[in-house]
Amino acid sequence: MTPAGPNEALRAERVRFTRSARLIIDDIDCTVPAGHVGALLGPNGAGKSTLLHLIAGIERADAGAVRFGERDLTALRRRDRARVIALAEQDVHDAPGLRVAEVVALGRTPHLGAFAAAGELDRAIVRRCLEDAGLVEFADREYATLSGGERQRVNLARALAQEPELLLLDEPTNHLDIRAQLSMLRLLRELAHGGLTVLAALHDLSLAAGYADHVIVLDGGRVVAAGEPRAVLTPELIRAVWGVEAIVLEHPDSGRPIIAFSDVASGPISRAAPVAVVGVGDGDGDGAGVGAAAAAGPGGTTEA
Template sequence: MTPLRVADVTVRVDDKTLVDAATFAAPAGAVTALLGPNGAGKSTLLRVVAGVLRPAVGSVHVDGDNLLAMRRRDRARRVALVEQDATTELPLTGRAVAGLGRTPHEALLGGRDPSSDAVVTQAMTDAGALPFADRELPSLSGGERQRVLLARALAQKPRLLLLDEPMNHLDIAAQLEVLALLSRLAADGVTVLAAMHDLALAASQADHVVVLADGRVVASGPTAATLTPDLIHEVYGVRAAWTTNPLTGKPLLAIG
């Protein structure tokens, strides 16, 4: 069974169509990159998949279940979203923010999950956020805050992890750490869907891609087979060629 299946999703705001009949599937145990130029509809589509935004038409199924028909609490046990530039001025510590990821798993009438502290600590460790556990969120840099928000998502223990520009605010070393984490999560059975603007980075790290242009899905499939030079030129207006990374021996997308 494909963990995530999106069918004919259309989003309209006033008289503007932001996403137009988007249809794609994200395979199990893989990192899928959601690609496209600025304004292509990546963030909007992620918010629909997360259940934050209702489409005009279309459906989203996770493990065969209708995501849009789920109660918010049930959905939050299955799906976690790390939004781009999510901000708050509330004086919450990093650990308190990460702990919010356990909310869907707590009993409605008070009974606290005794495993929550260990889950939160592990999530912060995996996200590289443990050094910021006792600092308040408004005091953190963009990259530090990004790690705390990722820890909150990991604490949800999702089957589907959604990320909107997860490399935003991170330096190169931190980007590689997060990408390695996403690969490990995928290997452990989590389906990862990440909107990314860095085409070369996505090409080197993603197992699968979904390409958007003007709100439409124009291609989807295994990364190297899908990101052809012709498609990249059509969507991005740049030249590209596949070569080999001299450091890793892996396929490398050169863009010029």
């Protein structure tokens, strides 16, 4: 596990960002309390990745500030910033031909001197991060040959090797099976309790509600709600932001919200109907031709 860093709060203050004459981030104010797991939620195109890039310093805001504790992150030089913040993204494009351990070792770059090679401490940190991400058996595999879920864990391990104080993640559960999703989020919680401040863009509202201490909901480049998952993730908010009907239940053990969706358009699914394969017609009237699966009712089901 990455050693505990100092607990600091992340604060974005009136951050504004325009691209191609479009206002993408519209005077955003938001906070992730020190040592918390924050979840950044919102529909496609809401501005989650852009906000993470602005916090990480990959993009420069037109206005506003990003602070971590007392430090102004926007004022830090690139190398200094990379010692404070790590961003785990879904796609790593700078790893052609590299093996997994080498990709993870790239995370040590901000800590190495200008011409210095990695030392024993760096190698030990890389080994520990491979272990934390469950990747020991993959250490010698070529990164390009990994599955999407395996790559996702490498991206996390590389970010952890940076030994950041602030860990940003863009859809870290994407491509992961359910067990790997839960273990990823459990690891983020453990890291937060160990001192890291974590902000992850997530799409799964129940996972966010189950693991995040603090959620920030973006819509159209603005923060529309923020706070404890239970207070924020209400059916009204979900309808307003995502345009879907949700039922918010309480987990019997943790008391945290579980979000279920009711698809009012298709109605209840009571019994799966056999799927008939019918010809869509090939013009000769015999019904043969390209097979198409036709469901007997809406959504491929019939009412009992």
